[in-house]
Amino acid sequence: MSDSLKVAIAGLGTVGAGTVKLLQEQAELISMRCGRDVTVTAVSARTAGRDRGFDMTGIAWFDDAVEMAEKADADVVVELIGGSDGIAKRCTEAALRAGRHVVTANKAMLAHHGTELAALAEENNAALAYEAAVAGGIPVIKALRDGLAGNRISSLYGILNGTGNYILTTMRETGRDFADVLEEAQALGYAEADPSFDIDGVDAAHKLAILTSLAFGSPVNFDAVTVQGIRNITSVDIEYAELLGYRIKLLGIASETEFGVEQRVHPTMVPINSPIASVEGVYNAIVTEGDWVGRTVLEGRGAGAGPTASAVVADIMDIACGRHGYAFGVPVKALRAHEVGNLDQLTGAYYIRLQVMDVPGVFADIATALRDAEVSMEQILQRGRAPGEIVPVVMTVYEVKGSQLRQALDRIEALDAVVEPPHVIRIEEL
Incomplete structure (x- = not known):
């Protein structure tokens, strides 16, 4: 495993430029930890000739990221363009079809196309690595x-x-x-x-x-x-x-x-x-x-040039060391679709803020709406009085099904004294 791992980088924004700089400045440390050199051989971006803070000596320039993914002298293509579709997806697909490993920070692309890209990687015996796509420098x-x-x-x-x-x-x-x-x-x-x-x-x-x-x-x-x-x-x-x-x-x-x-x-x-x-x-x-x-x-x-570039380079180093497995932990054919949780059936406690006219009987009407939907109030807060004026009223309710809470809130919102839709925040005892 002594041959240099050759890397092509698509996208030279703050993360892309940071990745090249990290690979160059930490070259000795990376080589020692991987047992081989890791070398940037090609880059692609929208604008050439700009000083991006790293040495371009020996690095090939490509105007077209897809062409780079297909033709560059590279073992790994790093996609840092962004966007769920378009050039980022085409670049990734071209690299995988060519049997090149892909490292990406593109959470939107993976959220929309991750399963199909993982399948393409498996078909071509390539890695699809994406540590930088979630939570920046946190592994x-x-x-x-x-x-x-x-x-x-x-x-x-x-x-x-x-x-x-x-x-x-x-x-x-x-x-x-x-x-x-x-x-x-x-x-x-x-x-x-x-x-x-x-x-x-x-x-x-x-x-x-x-x-x-x-x-x-x-x-x-x-x-x-x-x-x-x-x-x-x-x-x-x-x-x-x-x-x-x-x-x-x-x-x-x-x-x-x-x-x-x-x-x-x-x-x-x-x-x-x-x-x-x-x-x-x-x-x-x-x-x-x-x-x-x-x-x-x-x-x-969770973001920024340094932490995200660190995560990108960690994936590159894994590939250099031969450490790469299935993108989502198991083969794509072993992924099993689950039933989607029905939030109406789930129980939870809630904070509710109302804007109400401070008039007699409003609390009784609210309590009736909660009672009829079988929603139990835990506490209610109102700071001061302002008869005839609009005031905030805050309450919390004990755990209740989402469907029951919605029924109560629909009744409350329809009250003449409630001047805007209820504002609801879920409470989690984490």
């Missing part, structure tokens, strides 16, 4: 596929998007509103100019779909993920959460239930003393429950 893919391989995973959950976590953390620490903190996150480079994938939960859902496949041995099924973002979280919600002993986190949760495998991304109230509650800012964390190992917690930087 959660290797943990699930290798370190926890002897366990049946019953559930996993985590903070899978640093942008959302930064916004919620800053709102709590400063008392500022969502829109103001989002603008700051964009100015700092934590949020994109179009932040919808991050704040609407889509980015976290992409990652959860990948983790679910790996954890439960099922085909990747992004369409089965229930997704809700954080646009509607207010400083009032965060304040009341603290009063109730909770913090609000945007979580991805997957678990086996009697009704099937549920996959959901949504704002969640978690106890202040839970491990996940203390994960702040741009950090990510993933918690798994295995039948033999019990609970494991992984935490670290």
